[in-house]
Structures are given as C-alpha cells and as structure tokens.
Amino acid sequence: MEGPPRQEGAQRPGDAPLENRAAPGRATLAGVQRGDPEALAQFFEWCFDRVFSLVYRLLGDRTTAEDITQEVFVKIQQAAGRLDPDRHPGPWVTVIAYNACRDHWRSKGYREAKESTPIDEYLPTSPVESRIAVTHAPLALVAYFRSSLMVS
Numbered sequence: 155m156e157g158p159p160r161q162e163g164a165q166r167p168g169d170a171p172l173e174n175r176a177a178p179g180r181a182t183l184a185g186v187q188r189g190d191p192e193a194l195a196q197f198f199e200w201c202f203d204r205v206f207s208l209v210y211r212l213l214g215d216r217t218t219a220e221d222i223t224q225e226v227f228v229k230i231q232q233a234a235g236r237l238d239p240d241r242h243p244g245p246w247v248t249v250i251a252y253n254a255c256r257d258h259w260r261s262k263g264y265r266e267a268k269e270s271t272p273i274d275e276y277l278p279t280s281p282v283e284s285r286i287a288v289t290h291a292p293l294a295l296v297a298y299f300r301s302s303l304m305v306s
Contacts, residue, residue, distance in 0.1 A: 177200070177242050177243055177244065178196055178243070180239050181193075182196050182197060183197070183238075183239035183243060186234050186237055186243075187234055187239055189231075194231060194234070197230075198227055198230075201244075201247050202223075202227075204247075205223055205251050206219060206223045208251050209222045209223050209226065209251055209254070209255060222254050222255060223251075225254050226247075226250055226251045229250050229253075230247065230250055
C-alpha cells in the first residue's frame with residue numbers, strides 16, 4: 155500500500171538515518187525504559203522504517219526481513235530496561251537489529267536452506283540423456299579447454 159505522492163525534495167520520516175533524526179524526547183525514552191506501552195508505540199513508530207530497511211538490506215529477502223524485524227522489536231521491548239534515556243537510541247537499536255540478523259545467519263534453518271543441491275539430482279537418468287549430456291558438455295567449456303578435448 156503506497157502513501158500519498160511525495161513532493162520533490164520531501165522526505166518520509168524514515169528516510170534519514172536514525173542517528174540523524176530527532177530522537178524521541180527524554181520523557182518518551184524514560185517511558186520506554188519503564189515499559190510504558192504508549193512510549194513503546196511512539197518509539198517503535200520512530201524507528202520501524204530504519205530497522206526494516208537495515209534488516210532487509212542485510213538479508214535480501216522481504217519475508218525473512220519482516221520476520222526478523224518483528225524479532226528485533228520483541229528484543230527491544232525485552233531490553234528496554236537497559237535503554238539509556240540520556241543517549242541517542244539509534245546506535246542501540248542498530249546493534250540489536252544487526253545481532254538479530256547474525257542470529258538468523260547462525261541458525262540451523264538458514265544454514266540448511268543455503269546448502270547446495272546434491273549432484274545426483276543433475277545426473278542423467280537414462281542412456282539417451284547421458285549421450286545428449288556428453289555430446290553437449292564440450293560446448294559449455296571455455297574455447298581453450300574445448301580445443302584440447304576435441305584434439306584428444
């Protein structure tokens with residue numbers, strides 16, 4: 155769902171890096187630290203676009219980025235007590251997002267999804283397929299190797 159058309163030079167709230175955007179006020183950050191639902195909602199609204207953009211850039215898959223972004227906000231809520239209201243929260247949020255992506259990359263599910271396909275799936279299954287594969291295989295080689303194969 156698209157928002158209203160943007161005017162030339164206008165920026166959406168999420169266009170600026172977290173460190174360059176005006177952070178929520180100290181009172182809001184203190185509310186986040188206490189776990190106040192309204193303060194958390196304001197805080198999440200402030201950083202959602204940037205967190206999702208970062209996670210999507212790191213993972214390259216929209217569905218996975220949506221899942222990991224959700225995990226990031228759960229982790230932010232769980233770690234809210236460690237938020238320092240006197241400091242800009244951008245770097246803190248960014249570290250949580252990076253760590254969530256690293257956790258994903260280390261996960262067994264990610265590693266299994268990235269495993270290569272067994273070579274058996276690419277082998278010909280009949281003598282006709284074997285003959286076709288052998289006949290066409292030299293054409294896939296670089297000219298230098300193809301010429302030495304043809305001479306033999």
